[in-house]
Amino acid sequence: MSLSQKQMDKAEAWLSRHMPDRTCPARRRGNQGFWHQLVTAPTLQGERGTIPPMLAFLVAQCDHCGHAMLFDAAKIGIIERR
Ligand SMILES: [Zn+2]
Numbered sequence: 381m382s383l384s385q386k387q388m389d390k391a392e393a394w395l396s397r398h399m400p401d402r403t404c405p406a407r408r409r410g411n412q413g414f415w416h417q418l419v420t421a422p423t424l425q426g427e428r429g430t431i432p433p434m435l436a437f438l439v440a441q442c443d444h445c446g447h448a449m450l451f452d453a454a455k456i457g458i459i460e461r462r
Pocket residue numbers: 404405406407408409410442443444445446447
């Protein structure tokens with residue numbers, strides 16, 4: 381899912397408040413930008429590991445080394461949690 385301009389603005393505002401220092405924590409070089417798409421990850425439940433529900437994440441990734449961090453898109457407020 382590609383982010384709309386409104387969602388990107390919201391993500392940028394959230395990251396500015398919660399991660400004002402965008403220096404990469406892995407190498408202390410480079411800056412964390414964010415992808416303009418969300419990624420999903422299944423949550424495994426029970427002994428058999430059933431898949432849904434999915435969680436959606438915003439990916440912040442270093443432009444120098446590629447280190448990436450995931451932020452819950454619902455927590456940021458760019459999608460609604462079902
Ligand atoms: Zn880095």
